[in-house]
Amino acid sequence: MALREVLLGPIYIARALLTTFKHNTRPIVTIEYPERQKAVPPRERGKHILHRYADGLEKCVGCELCAIACPVGCIVVEAAENPGERYAKRYEINLLRCIYCGMCEEACPYDAITMGPRYDLADDHPDKFIAVKEDMLEPLSASVGDTAVPSGAPSAQPVPRKW
Numbered sequence: 578m579a580l581r582e583v584l585l586g587p588i589y590i591a592r593a594l595l596t597t598f599k600h601n602t603r604p605i606v607t608i609e610y611p612e613r614q615k616a617v618p619p620r621e622r623g624k625h626i627l628h629r630y631a632d633g634l635e636k637c638v639g640c641e642l643c644a645i646a647c648p649v650g651c652i653v654v655e656a657a658e659n660p661g662e663r664y665a666k667r668y669e670i671n672l673l674r675c676i677y678c679g680m681c682e683e684a685c686p687y688d689a690i691t692m693g694p695r696y697d698l699a700d701d702h703p704d705k706f707i708a709v710k711e712d713m714l715e716p717l718s719a720s721v722g723d724t725a726v727p728s729g730a731p732s733a734q735p736v737p738r739k740w
């Protein structure tokens with residue numbers, strides 16, 4: 578070992594320790610995912626959300642305009658009727674084909690669908706990427722405070738499971 582390396586060795590070690598201590602004093606940026614999720618920008622296009630009116634009635638009337646506007650054809654809508662109202666009996670999006678372009682929310686005349694802040698889309702089987710209506714429908718409590726006016730008819734829509 579050269580004499581120069583022997584003499585400079587302690588200096589190198591001191592510099593390395595200094596770098597370590599410098600990083601120890603910096604704020605921690607690691608997020609404990611999935612318990613905590615990173616905040617996303619307000620216009621983030623994540624997994625779709627189907628919205629409700631303040632009384633819990635689903636805004637979607639099953640008009641299929643979103644499906645027509647979708648450039649990759651990954652939306653399937655089947656409408657049904659309750660007395661005095663129309664709603665989407667079946668609403669599915671193939672998230673593997675979706676390109677998250679936002680055309681569906683642009684096309685919707687009732688603001689029934691938006692691209693939400695959810696980015697945790699990984700899963701272990703292709704079948705799990707077919708998002709059904711119950712996956713996307715916002716919880717009943719989330720519609721409180723919505724000032725949009727629903728139709729007068731009482732809803733006979735099925736109660737969705739929690740997402």
Ligand code: SF4
Binds near residue numbers: 648674
């Ligand atoms: S974001 Fe674009 S590709 Fe995805 S469902 Fe909506 S219209 Fe279709």
Ligand code: SF4
Binds near residue numbers: 637687689
């Ligand atoms: S989400 Fe909007 S555009 Fe699509 S079927 Fe429902 S009401 Fe029509």
